[in-house]
Structures are given as C-alpha cells and as structure tokens.
Amino acid sequence: MSTFRILLAAFILTVGVPDVRWTSTLADGMFTPPFGPMMLFTGIPSLAWTTLLLWSTYACAVWFLWGKGERWSGLTLSVLLAVGFGLESSFGKINHATPYFILPAVVGWQGTWKRAPLYYLVVLAFQFFTAAMPKIVGGWLQPQTHAAYGYAVETMTIQQSPALLTQWAVTTLPGWFWEMADVITVAFEALFIVAMWRRRSLALICFVALAFHIGVWFTLHIPATGYVACYAYIWLAFLAPRTLADIPPQRILVLTIAAAFYAALRAWLSPIGLLETLGLPFTEEVENTVIMALGGGTLMWLYGRAFLRTEVP
Amino acid sequence: MTAFATIPRTRRERLRMAGFLFVLVCGFACTYLLMEPFPSPILPGFARVPDERDTVAMEIPLVIVVSANNTSDTLSAQELFAETRNVNAIELLRTTFYHERESPVIARAEGRGLYHTLKELRRSMRTWFASVVPAVQRSFRRNGNIDASSRAWLFARVQAIRPHTTAQRIRVEWFETDATVPFDIVEVSAP
Numbered sequence: 001m002s003t004f005r006i007l008l009a010a011f012i013l014t015v016g017v018p019d020v021r022w023t024s025t026l027a028d029g030m031f032t033p034p035f036g037p038m039m040l041f042t043g044i045p046s047l048a049w050t051t052l053l054l055w056s057t058y059a060c061a062v063w064f065l066w067g068k069g070e071r072w073s074g075l076t077l078s079v080l081l082a083v084g085f086g087l088e089s090s091f092g093k094i095n096h097a098t099p100y101f102i103l104p105a106v107v108g109w110q111g112t113w114k115r116a117p118l119y120y121l122v123v124l125a126f127q128f129f130t131a132a133m134p135k136i137v138g139g140w141l142q143p144q145t146h147a148a149y150g151y152a153v154e155t156m157t158i159q160q161s162p163a164l165l166t167q168w169a170v171t172t173l174p175g176w177f178w179e180m181a182d183v184i185t186v187a188f189e190a191l192f193i194v195a196m197w198r199r200r201s202l203a204l205i206c207f208v209a210l211a212f213h214i215g216v217w218f219t220l221h222i223p224a225t226g227y228v229a230c231y232a233y234i235w236l237a238f239l240a241p242r243t244l245a246d247i248p249p250q251r252i253l254v255l256t257i258a259a260a261f262y263a264a265l266r267a268w269l270s271p272i273g274l275l276e277t278l279g280l281p282f283t284e285e286v287e288n289t290v291i292m293a294l295g296g297g298t299l300m301w302l303y304g305r306a307f308l309r310t311e312v313p
Numbered sequence: 314m315t316a317f318a319t320i321p322r323t324r325r326e327r328l329r330m331a332g333f334l335f336v337l338v339c340g341f342a343c344t345y346l347l348m349e350p351f352p353s354p355i356l357p358g359f360a361r362v363p364d365e366r367d368t369v370a371m372e373i374p375l376v377i378v379v380s381a382n383n384t385s386d387t388l389s390a391q392e393l394f395a396e397t398r399n400v401n402a403i404e405l406l407r408t409t410f411y412h413e414r415e416s417p418v419i420a421r422a423e424g425r426g427l428y429h430t431l432k433e434l435r436r437s438m439r440t441w442f443a444s445v446v447p448a449v450q451r452s453f454r455r456n457g458n459i460d461a462s463s464r465a466w467l468f469a470r471v472q473a474i475r476p477h478t479t480a481q482r483i484r485v486e487w488f489e490t491d492a493t494v495p496f497d498i499v500e501v502s503a504p
Contacts, residue, residue: 018399025396027466029459030409034351082352089351092408093401098352118321119333126337127356134345134358137428142362150363158371158403160391189356197320284398 002067004236005074005107009065010259011229012077012104015287017057018084021050026091033090045087053087056080064104065256074108099124100226103233110237117237121202124230125193128209132189140186146178148185152219163221164289185212203239203307206231210300214292223288228295235299239306346438360428374406377484378471392474393467409463410485410499465504 024047031044045053057080064073081101089095102120110116140147152170156162188208195205210231213224321327337354344350363371376388390402397405471480485499 022397027409027460027462029461029463030405030466032408035348036350036352038351086351088399091397091400092404094349094351094357095399096356098354101352115321115326118330122330122333122337123354126334126341127354130341130345130354131356131358134360137431138358138360139362139428140360145362147359147362151359154363154371158373159401160389 004233005067005070006065006256008103008107008229008233009061010256012061012081013058013065014259014262015225015291016081016100016229017054017061018081018088019054020084020087021047021054023050023087023091030092031090032092033086034094036086038086038090041087041090050087053080053083057084062260064108070108071112072108074104074106077108078102078105096127097226099127099230103230107233117233121196121234121238122193124234125196128189128192132186135182135186135189140182143179146175146182148181148220149173149175149178155220159221161221163218165218166221169219181215184208188212199239200307202234203303206234207300207303207307210296210303214296214300217288217292223284223292225288225291225295228291228299231299231303232295235302235306239303346435347442348439371489372403372407373488374403374410375486375488376406376471377486378475378478378480379482379484381479381481386475386478388471388474393470406485410459410467410501411487459499459501461504464501467501468503 023044026044028043031041033039033041057077060073060077060080064070064077066073078101081097081104085095085097085101099120102123106116106120135141135147138147139145149170152166156166156170188205192205192209195201213227216222217224321330340353341355344353344355349355374390376390376393378386378388380386390406394400394402394405467483468480471478471483481503483501485501
C-alpha cells in the first residue's frame with residue numbers, strides 16, 4: 001500500500017487541501033461552527049492563522065508522501081484536513097468529507113491495524129445508509145414526486161450554479177427518468193451496507209456509487225473529488241489484483257513531482273492572478289470535472305471489470 | 314492488496330464489528346434528533362422533496378440596496394458571497410439575515426406523515442438540547458437580530474460590489490416560488 005500512500009499524498013497535494021483563507025473576508029457574526037470541536041473557535045480565525053493551516057497541511061502531506069513515520073504523518077494530516085473542512089463547514093452548511101479526510105490516518109495505520117480498511121468501508125457504507133433513511137421518510141419514493149429533478153431546477157435557478165449538464169437534463173430528460181434516479185439513489189444508499197460484505201456485490205455497489213457521484217457532479221454541481229480517492233482505496237484494498245502490489249513506488253516519482261509542482265502553483269501563484277494571466281485553466285471547476293470524469297470513469301471501469309470477472313479473489 | 318478479507322472470520326471479530334455498527338446506529342439516532350456534529354459519519358439526507366406534481370417549491374432571497382436618493386438596486390446571494398468557496402450562499406444568507414419563523418416552503422414539505430412527525434420530534438429535542446448545552450445556541454439560526462459585525466460587513470461588501478452606490482438601508486427579502494409578496498423581510502440600516 002505504499003504505492004497508494006504516495007498516490008494519495010500526491011492527490012492531496014494537488015487538489016485535496018481545503019484553502020480556507022477566504023473565511024477571513026466574512027464577518028464574525030456569520031461564523032456558526034457545527035456542534036463539536038470546531039466550537040472551540042470563538043470567531044473566524046485570522047488570515048495568518050488560515051495561511052499557516054494551509055501550509056502546515058501541505059508540509060504534512062509531503063511528510064506523508066515521504067513515508068517516514070506514516071502512522072503519525074497520516075494521523076496529523078487527517079486532523080489538519082478535518083480542521084480545514086471544519087472551518088469550511090462553519091457557515092451554515094456542513095460539507096460531508098469525513099471518508100476523505102480520515103483516509104490518510106487509515107492508510108497510515110493499516111500496517112499496524114490490519115482491519116482498518118474494513119472498518120473504513122463500514123464507515124463509508126454507513127454514511128450512505130444515513131442519507132437513505134431521511135429520503136425514504138421524506139417522500140423520494142413516491143411516484144408523483146421527482147426529488148432529484150427539483151434539486152436540479154434549484155441548482156440552475158435559485159443557486160444560479162448550473163453544472164455542465166444541468167440545463168440539458170432539466171429540459172430534456174423525461175419524468176420517468178427522474179423518478180428512476182430517485183429510486184436508484186435511495187436503493188444504492190440503503191443497500192451499500194448490505195452489499196459491502198461480498199466482493200462482487202461490493203464491486204457492483206461501488207460502480208453504482210461512482211455513477212451516482214459523477215451524475216450528481218454533472219447535474220447538481222456537488223463535487224465528490226475526495227470520494228474518488230476513497231473509492232480508489234477501496235478498490236485497491238479489496239478488489240485489485242495482487243500484481244499491483246509489486247509496482248515499485250519509484251515509478252510514480254515523476255507523477256509526484258508534477259503534483260507537487262502543480263500544488264505550489266495552485267496555492268501560491270493563483271491568488272495573485274499569475275496563472276489566469278498565463279491562460280492556464282486553473283479553476284476548481286476544471287479540476288473537479290477532470291477528476292470526476294477521468295478518475296471516476298476509470299474507477300467505474302475497474303469496478304465493472306471486477307464485478308464481471310468471476311475469478312475475483 | 315487482497316490481504317483484507319471483507320467478512321470478519323472469528324467470533325470475536327464479528328462481535329467487535331457488530332458493536333461498532335451498534336455504536337454507529339446509536340450515534341446516528343442521537344445526531345438526527347439533537348444536532349449534526351462535525352466530524353461525523355453521516356451524509357446529508359436531502360429529505361425535502363422540492364418537486365411535487367410538476368411544481369418546484371423553493372425559497373428565493375433578494376438583497377435590495379436602497380440609496381440615499383431612494384433608488385434601489387437588487388443583488389443576488391451569489392453576488393454577495395462571490396468570494397467564498399464551497400459555501401452555499403443562500404444558506405449563509407439564511408443563517409445571518411433571516412427571522413426564526415419557518416418558511417412556508419419548508420412548513421409545507423414537513424406537513425406529511427412520518428416525515429412531519431420525525432421533524433416535530435427533532436425540533437423539540439433540539440430545543441431541549443440547546444437549553445441544556447448553551448454553546449449549541451451559537452449553531453442555531455439567527456432570529457433576525459443582526460449583529461454589528463454582519464451589519465458592517467454587509468454594507469462594506471455592497472460598497473465593494475457597487476462602488477458608486479451609497480447604501481442607506483439594505484433589505485433581504487425572502488420569496489416563495491412564484492409569489493410576488495415576500496414571506497420574510499430583514500431590514501438593516503447603515504451602521
């Protein structure tokens with residue numbers, strides 16, 4: 001799994017660190033931290049504090065990538081990421097990234113605790129279960145309602161943040177498709193915790209989950225880039241062929257250096273507008289679209305193949 | 314990479330896993346009824362169904378800037394919070410410039426069967442929780458009393474977006490879909 005540790009560190013360095021420096025532009029009165037450790041903050045942290053948090057997280061990701069003391073670097077990285085996501089979630093809406101920010105700790109400790117990947121998978125599956133229950137009692141399964149359609153319309157008109165396919169989907173797709181989307185969403189969320197106990201059903205449910213995340217990004221504009229890393233980990237931990245374990249980490253050194261270089265450009269130069277001046281496509285929108293389409297699509301293919309292969313170990 | 318078997322093999326492992334699942338379920342029940350903590354292993358339910366019988370019910374906020382010469386200009390929540398990232402602008406506006414009473418959209422969505430019952434139970438449990446844990450109050454919605462920092466921020470932000478406008482008052486009006494009369498108005502005078 002050292003290969004995955006390096007890939008995860010590269011992913012975090014490239015697109016996975018929450019930059020919360022914007023929080024200092026808001027008023028203290030808007031700061032409503034969710035119940036939990038974030039309540040220790042009495043107001044919005046200063047710009048110097050959030051800048052320090054950002055660079056500490058990058059430094060810790062480099063430490064994690066290096067591999068020395070991976071248990072502690074993974075744990076520290078998870079804590080720093082949690083603080084970043086916690087600050088992001090202190091303005092009226094909680095961003096649910098728990099499986100993503102606990103992943104470095106899980107990867108760091110799996111050498112010591114062999115069952116860590118299984119418990120991690122349970123947490124992910126349980127998360128989906130908690131999303132299914134309110135949908136069922138809220139009326140998602142009633143044929144006269146199209147909840148996903150309603151949220152797509154809301155994204156396009158009220159939130160004024162349409163995704164690449166929102167308008168097309170809202171104006172073109174028929175009612176039965178939206179109802180089917182409602183039913184499939186509820187079904188896969190509720191059944192994930194049941195399906196995860198067998199490898200073939202795990203492959204199938206992860207395939208559907210990825211299709212769900214990609215569909216949600218392209219219609220409801222809700223990114224799940226961190227979840228792509230989570231599904232990559234699950235595939236490696238439970239479904240990947242053994243031959244993958246033999247890939248020497250040195251082979252991905254070039255990728256890592258490129259990721260670190262891009263991360264430096266992204267975090268340091270973009271705020272002063274240099275990347276935009278150079279015409280480089282630096283936007284979270286492009287990053288998310290590339291990761292969801294390419295990363296998510298590749299993983300869908302891998303999970304699909306794992307489901308179809310009868311010799312899956 | 315396939316060293317991790319999915320199903321726990323020994324009785325002790327299975328008991329440990331069952332205990333872990335039990336803790337997760339109890340934790341979910343508590344957080345559903347009391348308050349969603351961060352961090353937690355739960356996902357948003359999106360329980361509200363905004364579309365029913367081809368009608369999409371939503372809340373639309375408008376920020377109306379009234380100048381000294383009584384002319385008015387309208388801003389959207391997205392313009393106001395353009396500098397934020399990964400934040401729902403309308404939710405942030407709702408957290409800060411909104412009265413405590415329930416909006417007709419949400420009240421209507423909640424007026425059904427089991428969903429309504431659970432919502433009512435949750436509302437009463439949360440009120441109780443906030444009374445015994447005062448720190449939780451801070452996480453609740455504002456009740457229309459705009460604090461000085463938000464008031465100052467709002468006027469400074471409007472000045473930054475509309476540099477040629479001198480705002481005297483700013484009104485946040487909340488509309489229900491297709492309605493022409495707002496169901497809630499929060500007015501803020503210049504600090």
